[in-house]
Amino acid sequence: MPKYAEEILAVVTELQRHLTAEQVFMEMKKEHPSIAIGTVYKHLNTLTEEGLLRRITESGSPDRYDRTERHDHLICSRCGKIADVHLPDIQSRIEYALGCDILSYDLKIRYICPDCREQEENNAEGGTQ
Ligand SMILES: [Zn+2]
Ligand SMILES: [Zn+2]
Structure with a gap:
């Protein structure tokens, strides 16, 4: 190398x-x-x-x-932070649905991360008058 x-x-x-x-x-x-x-x-x-x-x-x-190494990603829509998530491999299920072999797949799951959720809750509590 x-x-x-x-x-x-x-x-x-x-x-x-x-x-x-x-x-x-x-x-x-x-x-x-x-x-x-x-x-x-x-x-x-x-x-x-x-x-x-x-x-x-x-x-x-x-x-x-x-x-x-096989793993998928959770991406926060608010702050863009990426977290690893280990889900069962769904390659065989994709292949079954498509009726042919695939080389790889890339799963990106979007969510609001715990930090951002907490911040949101704090804002909601303090912001109502
Ligand atoms: Zn976030
Ligand atoms: Zn990763």
Whole structure:
């Protein structure tokens, strides 16, 4: 693997925080102060193309990177926070419904996260007069 690629892969898979390219860059800078953000972008692209990383695209926010281990995502519609969720694999059910094999699927579930819900409740309590 080319220089840095392995470390970038490790940063994304070990931290498990759905980092943006910029955040991966900040992590890499701790060890390699001279690394360029372009290098980070390039490796993230290659690693994604090679199937070693998974890219999470959401309109209106920067792409995030994640480990490829099978799991799905809960995305808060309010603050955009992404949480991992482990649901049963439904690949075979999709294939049954389609009548053919599929390569992969990407499940993004939108909700209001506990933090935002709490905030909303607090606002509702204080705001009624
Ligand atoms: Zn939220
Ligand atoms: Zn994830």
